[in-house]
Amino acid sequence: METFDVIVLGAGAAGMFAAIEAGRRGRRVLLLDHARNPGEKIRISGGGRCNFTNLHIAPERFLSRNPRFALSALKRFTQWDFIARVDAAGIAWHEKTLGQLFCDGSAKEIIAMLLADLHAAGVELGLSTTIDSWAKGAGGFRIGTSRGTIAAQSLIVATGGKSIPKMGATGIGYRIAEDFGLRVTETRPALVPLTFAEQDLAALKPLAGIAVEGRATANGTSFDEAILFTHRGLSGPAILQVSSYWREGCEVVVDLMRGRDAATALREMRGQAGRVAIRTALARMMPERLARHVETMSGLTGNLADQSNARIEALAGLIHGWHLRPVGTEGYRTAEVTLGGVETDDLDARTMEARKVPGLFFVGEVVDVTGWLGGYNFQWAWSSGWAAGQVA
Numbered sequence: 001m002e003t004f005d006v007i008v009l010g011a012g013a014a015g016m017f018a019a020i021e022a023g024r025r026g027r028r029v030l031l032l033d034h035a036r037n038p039g040e041k042i043r044i045s046g047g048g049r050c051n052f053t054n055l056h057i058a059p060e061r062f063l064s065r066n067p068r069f070a071l072s073a074l075k076r077f078t079q080w081d082f083i084a085r086v087d088a089a090g091i092a093w094h095e096k097t098l099g100q101l102f103c104d105g106s107a108k109e110i111i112a113m114l115l116a117d118l119h120a121a122g123v124e125l126g127l128s129t130t131i132d133s134w135a136k137g138a139g140g141f142r143i144g145t146s147r148g149t150i151a152a153q154s155l156i157v158a159t160g161g162k163s164i165p166k167m168g169a170t171g172i173g174y175r176i177a178e179d180f181g182l183r184v185t186e187t188r189p190a191l192v193p194l195t196f197a198e199q200d201l202a203a204l205k206p207l208a209g210i211a212v213e214g215r216a217t218a219n220g221t222s223f224d225e226a227i228l229f230t231h232r233g234l235s236g237p238a239i240l241q242v243s244s245y246w247r248e249g250c251e252v253v254v255d256l257m258r259g260r261d262a263a264t265a266l267r268e269m270r271g272q273a274g275r276v277a278i279r280t281a282l283a284r285m286m287p288e289r290l291a292r293h294v295e296t297m298s299g300l301t302g303n304l305a306d307q308s309n310a311r312i313e314a315l316a317g318l319i320h321g322w323h324l325r326p327v328g329t330e331g332y333r334t335a336e337v338t339l340g341g342v343e344t345d346d347l348d349a350r351t352m353e354a355r356k357v358p359g360l361f362f363v364g365e366v367v368d369v370t371g372w373l374g375g376y377n378f379q380w381a382w383s384s385g386w387a388a389g390q391v392a
Contacts, residue, residue, distance in 0.1 A: 004030045004124075006392050007143055007152040009131060010173070011038035013381035014364025015158030016114045021389020022156075023121025030150065031118065032126045032143075035168050039111040041160070044167075045378070050107030052086065053079040053382070054375035055099035062380065063244055063370045065185055069344040070369045070380060073352070077386035079379055089113040098225075100374040134176055140359060154392040156361040158385065161338025162187060163365075169332070173366035174341065180357050183343035185368045189335030190244040193235035194252065194326035203293070205231055210287045215255035218242040224258055229290075233326060240373050243329060244339055254322045256286055256294070263316035266304065270312070274305025278315070286319075294319060337377050341368040352388040361388040 008019045011033035019031040037043075042050055057079045059071045083101070086093060091113060092104035103109050118125060126147065133144030134155070141155040159173035174184045196204060207229035214227040216238040228236030234252070246252060262285065269281045281304045282291035298315050300307060307315070329335070342362045346355055352367070354360040363384040371377040 002030075002148065002150045004028045004150065004152045006030070006154045006156060007032065007141065007150060008156040008158060009033075009143075009176075010158035010160060010364070010366075011035065011125065011127065012158060012160055012364065013039065013042055013114075013378055014160075014385040015156070016118060017382050017385030018156045018158055018361070018363050018389040018392065019123045020114065020117045020121050021386050022154075022392050023118070023123040025390070027154075027392070029121070029123045030126060030152070031123050032129045032131065032145065034128065034130045036128050038125065038127065039114065040167050041164070042111050042114075042378075043107050045107055046102050048107055049102040049105070050110045051096075051100050051102050051375040051378065052093075052110055053082050053101050053379045054372075055079060055095065055101065057376065057379050061372045061376055063190075063339060064344055064368050066344045066368075069347075069349050070383075072349040073383040073387040074379065076350075077383045079375075081386075082379065082382045086110070086113070089116075098374055131172065134179065136180070136357065136360070154359045154361065156363060156388050156392050157366055158363045159366055161341060161365045162332045163189060163335040163338045165332055171338075173362065177342045177346075177362060177366070180354065180360055182346045182354055182357070182362075185340040185343055187338050187340040189329050189332050190339035190370050191240045191336035191373050192243045192329040192331070192334055193230060193233060194239055194243055194246065195233040195328050195330060196324070197327045200325070201233065204229060204233065207289055207293055210290050211236060212256050212286060212290065213258060214238060215258040216242045217253040217255075218246040219250060221245045227254060227256075232330060234324070237373055240336065244370060244372075246326065248328065250325075252324050252326060254324060255320045256290065256322060257319050260285070261316075262319040263313050266307075266312045266316060267309070270304045270307065275303050278302075278304055278307070282319075297322075336373070337365055337370055339370045341366050341370075344368050350387065351391045352384055353391065359392075361392055363388045 005027040006022045006029045008031045023029045062070045091109045130146045140153040162171045208231045211228045223238045223241035225237035279295040352361045364381045
């Protein structure tokens with residue numbers, strides 16, 4: 001039977017980083033994954049350029065039943081620490097928007113950096129290896145795998161969540177947690193497009209492909225970014241963000257002209273070119289197809305000059321506060337992350353170790369910590385993996 005000091009399950013961002021840190025401490029580390037290649041979600045992230053962190057990391061930008069749980073790891077290994085490693089590896093990067101950092105070249109550069117660090121730290125990488133059992137005894141953990149039973153003093157679970165099953169996501173980490181007596185909070189798709197009922201979708205389908213810089217609000221939380229109309233409903237960064245806060249039965253309120261006063265603009269146009277149709281006036285402020293749709297929704301007829309101040313105010317209210325009621329999301333198939341996971345009250349925030357199971361650690365997406373869109377979840381992977389790697 002093979003024996004190691006540390007076994008890490010999952011060769012994604014959190015797992016690789018945890019393995020690197022444990023290996024640098026002189027621990028004999030085995031990193032296992034059922035995939036043929038490591039870091040697959042890194043490879044496809046950011047349109048292939050990997051949004052590897054964000055300049056504005058703050059605990060309030062992470063969702064969890066305990067919003068402050070992530071603070072310790074995030075403060076001890078910061079975005080600046082990871083940026084320093086990227087710089088040391090000679091990887092060029094840029095800020096795209098809202099503090100989001102991307103590789104100038106390819107996400108494969110981040111994977112290559114991590115693989116080089118794994119090799120330098122002496123970590124053994126076991127790919128195409130399935131896990132079928134796990135147990136703990138007096139001598140540590142025994143993991144049943146397709147290459148045989150493997151023993152280790154410490155076990156780090158970095159298996160991710162349920163998002164993007166076509167890339168191999170299974171939710172196995174939640175089963176491992178429960179088998180060792182840890183609680184798992186409700187899980188659901190997050191950072192995911194919203195979908196609508198057929199009767200509502202029929203009206204929205206003609207808008208597919210239109211994008212506006214707007215504001216989306218759900219359950220009192222708003223995000224100012226692009227909103228995209230699709231054949232299934234709504235997507236775009238602002239929608240992906242609020243999807244983490246939206247719940248079934250709730251509305252999403254969309255502002256189609258964020259940062260502009262539609263009522264003032266319409267009154268000015270009425271005074272200057274009142275003979276234009278309402279849709280023509282609206283088309284000067286938004287895409288034409290969307291302008292026609294808003295005109296239809298408003299129920300107004302005639303030219304702009306025919307509209308009273310009260311009607312213009314009502315039209316502006318629709319533009320700035322379009323109430324929509326999604327019926328669901330596109331699910332784990334397209335969700336960037338999984339909301340919920342291993343209960344943080346059952347973990348030590350400083351080390352990520354299970355409070356009642358010494359030597360057992362959970363890091364990354366499998367934990368009930370979910371960041372905003374824009375590099376926050378990668379930073380949680382680096383920070384939580386680093387924290388576990390210091391002690392496992």
